[in-house]
Amino acid sequence: MAGLIVRRLFQLIPLLLGISFIVFISLHLAPGDPASMIGGPTATREDLASIREDLGLNDPLFTQYFRYISGVVQGDLGYSYQTKQSVTEAIMIRFPNTFNLAIASIIVATVIGVGAGMISAIKQNTSLDALSTIGALAGISIPNFWLGSVLILLFAVNWQWFPAAGVTQPPWTLQGMKELILPAITLGTGSAALIARMTRSAVLEVIRQDYIRTARAKGVKEKSVILLHCMRNAMIPVITVIGLNFGFLLGGTIITEQVFAINGVGRLMIQAIANRDYTMVQGAVLLVATLFVLVNLLVDILYALIDPRIRYE
Amino acid sequence: MKGFFKWQGWVISLLVLVLLAGGCTPPPPDAGSSGKQKLVYASTADVVGLSPIKTNDRASARALDQIYETLFTRDPKTMEIQPLLAESYEQKDPNTLEITLKKGIKFHDGTPFNAEAVKYTFDKFRDPKTAAPRASLLEPIDEVIVKDEFTVVLKTKKPYGPLLAALAHSNASIVSPTADKKGNLMKKPVGTGPFKFKKWVPGDKLILEANEDYREGAPKLKEVEFRVVPEVSTAISLLETGEVDLVDSLQPEHLDRLKNNQKVNVKTNDGTPVTYLGFNMKKGPGKDKTFRQAVAHSINQEEVVDALKGVAHSSKGIIGPKVFGYNKEIEKEGYDYDVKKAQKLLKEAGMDDKTMTITTANTGNYPTLAELVQGQLSKAGLKTKIQTLEFGAYLDRLRKGDFEMVIGGWTNSTGDGSELLYPQLHSDNIGASNGTQTSIPKADELIDQTRTTTDKEKRLKVLHEANQLLVKEAPWVPLHHGVIVIATSKNVQGLEVDPTGEWHLQNVSLK
C-alpha cells in the first residue's frame, strides 16, 4: 500500500509538467492575447504595447514557460494577468465552494442512487424496478445545463422554495443547505443514475449468493440480511462511480457553477480561458489534475480496504 | 458481522473528514449589522480590480464610481459637464487648462485632497511603466503643474477639445497618493467618494459601506453589495425573489418577463452606446462603396429596434442622439431602407451571387443581431454566414482586420462624439480600436479638428460634419443606438442613470 502511494505521487510530477506544457502551448496558440483583454476595445496601440511589456509577453515562448515553471517549482503559481491577484489566493477563495458543491452532489447522488438501486434489486422485475431503471437512464441522459434552468424556473421562481442562485452561507446552516440543494441535484443526477445501475446489479449478485441464503436459513430477519450484506457490497459501485466520474463531476461543476452563479474553480476557469488569463488557467488546471490523481489514488485505497481480495502489486 | 462494522467505521471517518474539510473552509456568514439600508446589485462580471489607474472594464467602473470621484462629472439629465472635485476652471489658452479645486476634502484614509494628489494620480496614470489599460484617455496631456495647494494646471501638447469629458471619465478618478504608495489600490481602494471599501471576496462579492464623513452628508444607504451573478436570467430571478435590488445590462427578452412583476421597477433611458454593422475597409468587397450602400439600404433599422423591444432607439447617425455632437439634421441623410435599391446596387457591385461572412462576438445580443441582420440581407439577395467568436478572439480579428463584415459596438463612456469617431474611425487607430480599418483622409481631418478645437459651438459643428461624411461613406451601418435599462426592486428610490450607463448611489435610499 505504501509503495503504491509513493509511486503514484511520483508519477504526479511528470504528469503535471506535461499538463502545464500542453496548457501553456494551447493557450499561446489560441487567438486573442491577454493584453488585448486587459486593454479592452478602447486600447490604443501604445496602451497594448505597454501592457504587453509589463506582462513580459514580448519574451520568447520558451523563456516565458521556463519563468513560469521555475516559479511553480518553488510553490509560486504567479499572478493573474487580469486582476494582478495571486493565483493561489484566487483559487483558494473559490475552492471551498466547488468542494462543497461536489460533496453535496455526491451525497445527493449516493442517497438517490443507492436507494433506487437497492429498491429495484429487491423488488426485481416489478413496476417499481422498471420505474427506477427508467429513472436512472433518464438521469444520465438529461443535459445538466437544461436541468439546472428548469429547476430554477420551478423551485426558485415559481414556488420559491429555494433561492435561485448563489452561495452566501456555509453549508451547515439551513440557508446554506437550501442554497446547495438545486445545484447539487443538477450536478448529482448523472452520477445518481450510474450508482443506481451499479448498485442494482451488485445487490442482485449478492442476493443470489450462498451466504445470504445461509444467513436467512439461520433465521436472521430478512431486512437486516439485505441491509447489512448488500450495503457493504453496494459501497463498491458508489466508490467506483465517484472515482471514475470525478473528472466528469469536475466538468459538471463548470457548467453548474455557471448556471447557479456559484463562485467556484469551474467558473474561474471559464472566465480565465475567455480572458486569456494564462497564469490563472494554468493554476486552476494544475489544481484540478492534482485532485484528479489524488482522488483516484484514494479510490484505489478504499477498494483495497473494502474488498480484501483486491491487491496491488 | 465484524466486517460490517469495519466498513462502517471507514464510512464514518470519511464523512467526518469531509465535514471537517468542508467545515473549516467556506466564507463566514456576513455580520448582519447593516439592517435595512443595504442595497444589493447583481453584476454579470466581477470587478477586475479597484484602482481606476489599472482597470478598464464596466464592472470595475461601476464600483469605482461609488468609491472615487473625478474632477468633473456629467449631469445625467442634460449631459452638461460640471465640476465635481473641481471648484471652477479656466481655459487660459488653447493648451492650458487651469483648475481650482474644492477645499477641505479628505480621502477615506484621511489624506487631504489637493493639487498634489491630482498631479500624483495623473502622472502615475500616464507613466508608461504603469501600463494603465486606459492610458490613452489622458495621453493628450503634456504636463501637470501644481500652481498652489488648490490650483492645478493641465498643459496639453495640442489643443484638446474633449479634455473635460475625459476628466469626467471613471478612469480619471483621483486616488489617495498615500494609499497608493503604501498599499495596493486594486485590493484596497481609497478615494473621496460617498462609499468606502469594506470587503472584497473575488469572484463573489464586493461590499462598500457609507462614508459617514462625506462632504455632502453621509449617504442614506449604509451598505452596498456588488454580487457577481454571471447569468442575467439568474440575476432577474434573484430580483424577483427580492434577494437583489438592482440589475443592469438587461436584454430585451427579459423586459417582457419583468413588465408584469409588481415588485420590480424598470427604467429605460436612451443612451450613448451604438451598435453597428461594419465593413472591412481595407480588403475585400467592403472597399467598394456601392456594395456598402447596397447593404445600408438593406438594413431595416426600425425592425431591429422593434426586435430589441425597447432597449434600442433609432438614428441614422453614427453619432447618436445622446452623444455630444449630434444634430437631428442627420436623420434626413443617410440611407433609407429600400430593398429594391439594395438589389440594384448589389448587382452593380457584382455581389448578388456572393456569400459574405459576418463576424461577431458570442456575448450579449450580438449573436441575435447577427441572425436578424442575416435575415434582412437575405431579403435583398445577399447571402451571409455568421461566425461568432469568443470575445478575445473577436478583438484579435478586429485588430488584425481579419474579417469581411462585423457586428460591433461602442459604449462611449465619455458621451463625447470625438471619443467615438477618433478611436473607432480614425486611421491613427488602425491595428487597435479602429476595427473596420477605416482610413478616409477627409474624415481624419475633420476628426482631428473635433479634437483640437476647444470652442464648444465650433466642435458641435465639426462633429456634425464628420457625422454626415461618415454616414455617407458608410464604413458602418448603424444598427441601433442603445437604451440603458435598469431594473430595481420597488423600494429603491432616488436612482439616476446616466446615458452612458453609469449610476451613482449617493442619493439612493430603500423605502
Added chain:
Amino acid sequence: MATDTAVTTDVQVEAPIPDQQNRVKTVWRKLLQNRWAAVGIVIITLQVIMAVFAPLLTSYDPTAQDLSVKERPPGSEGHWLGTDEFGRDLWSRILYGARISLIVGISSVLLGLIGGVLMGLLAGYYRWLDGPFMRLMDLMFAFPGILLAMLIIAMLGTSLVNVVIAISVWSIPSCARIVRGSVLSLKNQEFVLALRSNGASDIRILFKHILPNCTAPIIVFGTMRMATAILSTSALSFLGLGAQPPTPEWGAMIAAGRDFMWTSPHMTIVPGIAIMLVVFAFNVVGDGLRDALDPNMEVR
C-alpha cells in the same frame, strides 16, 4: 507482401472468428428481447428518419425568419411545436437539429475510434510504445473532458467542426485503454504466436486478426460514446462555443431559449426533451449491446 499472404493461407492459421452472420443474428435477437434496448432502437430509428427525410417532414426552412409569428406557443396554427424568437418553426428546427446531432455524434465518435483504436493497438502490441502512449493517455484523462474541449476550441475557434475534433480527442484515451486491454489478452494467444512464427507482418496480424477480435467492446463503446458526444456537443453550444447561429443545433437552441424561459418556455423545453430522448436511446442500446455481446465486458 505477396509471400506473406501465401504463407498464411497455406498454413491455414486463422483467428478463431465465430460465424459472423449467425453471431449478428443472435446479438440482434438478444437485443430486441431487452425491452429498453428495443425502445432505444425505435428512438434512434425515428431520429434517423427525421434526419434523412427532414425536408419531406416539414415545409419550413429551419433558418427562415418570419418576425410576424415570433414566440408562438406549441399548438399554434401552422406551427404545432410553436416558433422561436425569430418566428422560425420549432418543429423544422428540431428535425434539422436531429440531422446535426447525428452527424456530429457519428463523426466525432468515428474520429475518436480511429485515434483510440490505433493508439490502443500499437500500445498493446509493442511493449516499447506502451509506456509513452499510456502516460499520454493518463495526461488526457486528468483533464475534465469539457475543459479539454474548451481549450481545444479556444485554440481552433468556435465552430461545429472544431467541436467534433474536440470531442473526438476527448474520447481517444478511454477507447485506447479498452482496445489495449483486448490486445494484451490476445497477443500471446496461440493463433497470434503461430501467425508470427509463420512470418506474417505485424500490420497484417494487428488489423486482420487482432482487430476483428476486439470489435465487440469497440461497438459497445462507440454506441455509448454517441450519447456522450451528443450531450457534450449541446453543452459546448450552450456555452457559446459550438454551433454558429442560425444552425438549429439543439444545445444552442436551449441556450437561446433560456432568456425566454419565463415567457416562452417551450423554446427551451422542446430541444431539451429531444436531447434527452436521443441520449437515452444510445445509452440503453449500448447497454443492451453489451449484455447481448458479453455481459462481463468492461466498457463504460
